[in-house]
Amino acid sequence: MDWSWIPQYAPKLLEGLWLTLQLTFLSIFFGMMLAIPIGLVQVTGPKWAARLALAFCTLIRGTPLLIQLWLLYFGLGSLFPSIPVIRETWLWPILREAFPFALLAFTISVAGYSGEVMRGAFQNVSKGELEAAQSFGMRPIKVLSRIWVPRAIQSVLPTLVGEFIMTLKATPLAATITVFEVYGVSNSIRQNTFLVYEPLLLVAGIYLVLVLILVAVFRYIENKMPQRALH
């Protein structure tokens, strides 16, 4: 095995790693911002909104992420230049980059998968807790922000962590639309050095470490949460 290329490509790999982390955490953040309302409307919202949210979750969970990514980048991306008005706006420089498309695709993917999880989570919170909050005189918005959302997230945190790890593990797909995250960098290393295995093994190792760190961080958060449970 030949690892002599590592020092030469280390800066590139670190850049790729940074991009991987950005893609993962930004899409988890924005995805959860969407997932909470998507889950909530399915439990308490008007019927049309609940149906819409369910259709969205089914659509996202029923198609491969790779196809969603390509549909957004190649499909939508090929439609934009044919609308001349867009070229004049501030959006144009963003729409020529690949990263925003990857971020969008991953965000809606997190929203779809976690939205489904959040639906169950909101249902799981017992009515008594919400009624207790109400009887303290909390307004609905305060019940939501102080009781319903925190209790819901707490009850499904392990499942959500699973979804977040899936998101992290899906980031190599972004390389197929020219986002040079860490796997994309390893691809160009393979082309330059003619090595088949070493760059791939390094990236596999990097992901292994990232997943372990993510699991450890969330286990720490889980333990921080006060909870009565049987152990």
Added chain:
Amino acid sequence: MQEFIQDIARELALVPPGWGGNLLRGLLTTLQIAFGAYALALVIGIGGMLGKVYGGPVTRLVLEVYTTAIRAVPELIVLLLLYYAGTDFLNFILAKFGHDPVDINALLAGILVIGIVQGAFCTEVFRGAIRSIPVGQVEAAQSFGMPFWQRFRRIILPIMTPRALPGLSNLWLITTKDTALLAVIGFSELALTTKQAAGATKSYFLFYMVAAVLYLCVTLISNVVLKRIERHYRRGQKQLA
């Protein structure tokens, strides 16, 4: 508007220059890979579960490394590694026996790599299911003097199956979608065929939409079938949740 619909009809026509026929052939390949890989994953899953529950320390360690590594590394990278390593290994063996290197049949290679990846997840699904069996039931069978295989066939498997089904259903849906990753390696299943069609006609949006609809149909039909299977195996049980 009419012109637009005619354009779409022409590009999706079943005979060349339309791409409809190719897309359906791609879908067929995708389904073949998915079925084959899923069957392989079930076999690996049962074997892996038995090894993890009843095996010695070495077997357990090996299986633990297998399931942990495969589940922690992105599927795409595992697929690439397995594909290159598998091809190299086969040609190395062939060279030992004085044969010329061969190109592996793409369908078989796809089934093998996806199956080995999903097998790791399947092992964990089965392990979770077998752990949820009340120990008393197995002990009762033991005290009747049932040998291991009889116990497994008559007691463990029937109790385990309904508990494993939700996980297994999920795994099937993931497997059908994971086959799209093979497009990155260069297998011409549905995703890659779509990419070629989109590139050749420049109708990117149309073809990716069609592919998405086809995958969605596979998922929705699978959902109906899987629900039926689950209902069959849960008959006579209390409804959960």
